[in-house]
Amino acid sequence: MTGKTIKWHKIIRSAKLGNLTDQDIDFLNAYGLKYDVDFRSPEEKSQAPDRIPEQTKYLFIPVFSTDETQNSKQTDRLQRKMENDPTSGRQQMQRAYQDIITNPHSQKAYRKFFDVLLENDHPDSTLLFHCTAGKDRTGMGAVFFLSALGVNEDTIKADYLLTNKVTKPALDDLVKTLKLKNASSAFIQSMRDLQSVQISFYNTAMDQIQKVSGDMPNYLHEYLSLSDSDIRDLQHIYLE
Template sequence: MMPERLLIKNGVNFRELGGYQTTTGQQIRKRKLLRSAALSQLSTEDLNYLGEYGLKYDIDFRSPQERQKQPDRLPDQANYYFAPVFTVDQTRSQDDARQHDQRLLNEENAGFKQMLDAYNDIVLSANAKKAYRQFFDLLLANDAPDQSVIFHCSAGKDRTGMGAVYALTALGVDQATIRADYLASNVFLKERFKPMADRVPVAQQNPIYQENIQALSTVSEEYLDCALGTIQREAGSLEHYLATELGVTPAQQRDLKKIYLTD
């Protein structure tokens, strides 16, 4: 199923995770678990919409530089939590200096390799593990009715995408559905990433650069498989990784299911 798009006008990749079915036949509750790209450009109308949606917790996976450059805008009742996955944005999702990067301009597959490195760091780095542990703590805190949590980075595709992989796995959603949700970012971000001719000087519109920017600007099965392969090598399975590396206990998984799944 295609995820339900939230009716946000000044933002992209805003969507519900409610409605997904688990392997036990339950569903994730609507208006509880949301994912998105940046919240920095939200209009007053958007803020009112999220306020009516019950937004209580905002989890920001961006780097300190990204947060400083584009701080979140939130409805009054929402609380902000900073959980940086990277100390700098390795996915380069908001990096204006990309068009001057000689590797991206001249080296084939540089963008693709950079993304694989970023996904390995998402799995392996202590900073990322700390951020996702905080993420689960806040998911567990979101236990009141009529309250929702949103988690995001800049484009809502990589750091947010892996957050969704972890959360949906803990809730018992099957891996095919989780993969489809991850890849849906390419659909939701089409409007954000305009054709190359609209975004860079003519002198830099070479095929190598275009391919590298495409690699940085989209999600790929190969990126997800890189992360999952690293998890398999390090922990044996995704479920074991959640338990041993992120510290999500069986009791906490049961609590998460009580909070986010239908009876």
């Protein structure tokens, strides 16, 4: 992708949209938001339905049938484990990233995502994609998308890790609240891992890709069913 950049006003990576104000919706309407791709589970969707402009096409494409990233809430079993094991949050995230790569349901979801990306070919239309926190299911969606465009891996990693800068204030507030509630240090560490992104999570996904297909281009072709023509069309739509 030497010398090229992604076009402005074509794609937005986001967290959940259930708390948008009327002013936010007016902004997205003026911005040209045409597609809203929702990667959340059915339960997450029902808890906080998206608020979007009337003309925006809503596409519900759950990556998991339940929230494996545990960003919406933690199961009782995981919470009990987190009280005593500071690695439990990290282990949960690593399992989720493995599933993103190897679960056929997840693969089909990301293929549908690419179908919408290819449909977003009008010069004045914008696509937004999100999950609950906008960091794992959405973060890997961005990794797949940027890889298909031919973006170098250092830039892809930097984009993936950008989440931590954006979410730091909220995570700091969460940690303060947990300390006030006398949460264990193990629990707090696990919550930090659940509510952030780490290069080890990214590497877990890349290791799985290498195991199943050798490298990212092969994975995009073999498991997400992207053809050479699809790749060319994506680059035409999103690069300048």
